Amino acid sequence: MSAPVTLLGLYRPGTTVLHRTPVGAKLLALAVMGVVVVVLRGPVSGLVLLGVAVLLAALGRTGTRRTLRALRPILLVAVVLGGIQLWRFGPPVAVEVVADLLSLVLAATVVTATTAVDTMVDAIARACGPLRRLGVSPERVAFAMALTIRAIPQVLEVAAETRQAARARGLERDPRALLVPMVVRTVGRARATGDALAARGLGDD
Amino acid sequence: MPDLVLRDVVVTAPGDDDVVILRPTTLTLTEHRVALVGANGSGKSTLARLLNGLVEPSAGTVTVDGLDTVRDGAAVRRRVGFVFTDPGAQLVMPTAAEDVALSLRRTVRDAAERRLRAVEVLDGYGLGHLADVSVQSLSGGQKQMLALAGVLAAGPDVVVADEPTTLLDRRNTRSIGDALLSMRQQLVLVTHDLDLAARCDRVLVVADGQVVHDGDPAEAVARYCAEVDAS
Numbered sequence: 145m146s147a148p149v150t151l152l153g154l155y156r157p158g159t160t161v162l163h164r165t166p167v168g169a170k171l172l173a174l175a176v177m178g179v180v181v182v183v184l185r186g187p188v189s190g191l192v193l194l195g196v197a198v199l200l201a202a203l204g205r206t207g208t209r210r211t212l213r214a215l216r217p218i219l220l221v222a223v224v225l226g227g228i229q230l231w232r233f234g235p236p237v238a239v240e241v242v243a244d245l246l247s248l249v250l251a252a253t254v255v256t257a258t259t260a261v262d263t264m265v266d267a268i269a270r271a272c273g274p275l276r277r278l279g280v281s282p283e284r285v286a287f288a289m290a291l292t293i294r295a296i297p298q299v300l301e302v303a304a305e306t307r308q309a310a311r312a313r314g315l316e317r318d319p320r321a322l323l324v325p326m327v328v329r330t331v332g333r334a335r336a337t338g339d340a341l342a343a344r345g346l347g348d349d
Numbered sequence: 350m351p352d353l354v355l356r357d358v359v360v361t362a363p364g365d366d367d368v369v370i371l372r373p374t375t376l377t378l379t380e381h382r383v384a385l386v387g388a389n390g391s392g393k394s395t396l397a398r399l400l401n402g403l404v405e406p407s408a409g410t411v412t413v414d415g416l417d418t419v420r421d422g423a424a425v426r427r428r429v430g431f432v433f434t435d436p437g438a439q440l441v442m443p444t445a446a447e448d449v450a451l452s453l454r455r456t457v458r459d460a461a462e463r464r465l466r467a468v469e470v471l472d473g474y475g476l477g478h479l480a481d482v483s484v485q486s487l488s489g490g491q492k493q494m495l496a497l498a499g500v501l502a503a504g505p506d507v508v509v510a511d512e513p514t515t516l517l518d519r520r521n522t523r524s525i526g527d528a529l530l531s532m533r534q535q536l537v538l539v540t541h542d543l544d545l546a547a548r549c550d551r552v553l554v555v556a557d558g559q560v561v562h563d564g565d566p567a568e569a570v571a572r573y574c575a576e577v578d579a580s
Contacts, residue, residue: 155443156483262447266460294441297485319549343401343431343439344452344503345423 490521
């Protein structure tokens with residue numbers, strides 16, 4: 145079974161300007177973009193921001209097909225959302241909402257595609273440095289965030305396997321046959337990952 | 350080789366002292382390669398997990414070169430690496446290079462240097478070309494080899510491997526087996542692969558939560574086979 149392609153874990157090594165840009169600057173730019181999306185109103189600004197995000201994706205060489213595959217679930221949401229906005233408020237609002245959503249998701253994708261998780265962990269650990277005074281380990285916080293990111297495609301994989309197992313037994317319409325094994329397997333995998341992390345001594349420092 | 354010592358060790362089920370998983374066991378393992386064989390549920394994985402501190406003894410002590418696995422847990426884990434049956438649970442980073450780099454975080458502070466070292470480690474195991482490939486898209490054999498590379502990158506003195514070839518085909522079983530048996534580190538190998546066990550220096554046969562035979566590999570394997578055939 146092929147692993148699902150998700151926005152997370154999309155990192156592609158490279159030497160582009162965006163790969164070389166410090167992760168702190170990229171995260172700051174993403175935050176600024178989030179504010180700009182909210183502050184600027186109207187379809188034109190939305191389309192301009194979407195254009196900027198597409199330009200950034202091209203600059204970071206995220207790969208058109210790969211990026212579109214990863215964005216597919218969001219595109220489906222955008223279509224549904226756009227349809228509702230079109231029906232309720234008309235074309236300008238629909239264009240603005242869809243463009244805003246896609247520009248932000250695409251910009252975030254560019255950050256993950258051009259930043260290794262290892263680098264992200266370092267950056268988060270540095271940013272959480274002041275927490276050390278409160279007795280919190282910045283390394284541990286950063287690592288927990290990285291693991292959360294890593295867990296999302298794993299949970300999707302478990303869900304796909306569970307769905308196939310239910311289908312093989314003719315139980316694809318039984319929510320219990322989907323939900324219960326999925327929860328049990330996800331918890332089981334989380335425990336196994338916890339064991340593996342403990343065995344590697346991660347979190348001991 | 351390090352001294353792995355179990356003194357009067359007993360393991361009971363969590364929350365239920367009446368269910369004994371490992372009966373009173375006293376052992377000293379000093380050989381380069383030690384195999385544990387036995388039926389499913391016999392207690393061999395519990396015995397292996399004691400050596401890295403993943404399982405704590407309910408009674409008795411386990412030490413690695415004098416370090417107690419409970420009291421000195423962090424120091425023990427730095428010295429004893431662990432390879433699991435399912436590498437999917439062990440590989441926690443998105444790409445092969447990042448996963449090995451994770452093992453190097455403790456010793457190599459600079460991210461660029463860490464990346465270089467990780468790729469070097471991968472090259473050493475024939476995985477260099479997969480450095481930037483998602484771990485999810487690797488084959489079972491590649492995942493297990495990567496898991497082993499990640500463990501060895503941390504520089505342990507002992508590697509405990511819990512049925513590392515169970516999920517693999519014949520070719521990958523051979524390559525992982527060869528990699529494990531050719532390591533300079535002390536190896537404690539839990540396995541159902543009796544050919545692999547026979548290539549070790551000492552074989553322990555575990556049944557019903559206790560070591561029922563301990564000694565020369567050929568003799569121990571033959572005895573285990575005879576017991577299975579007779580049952």
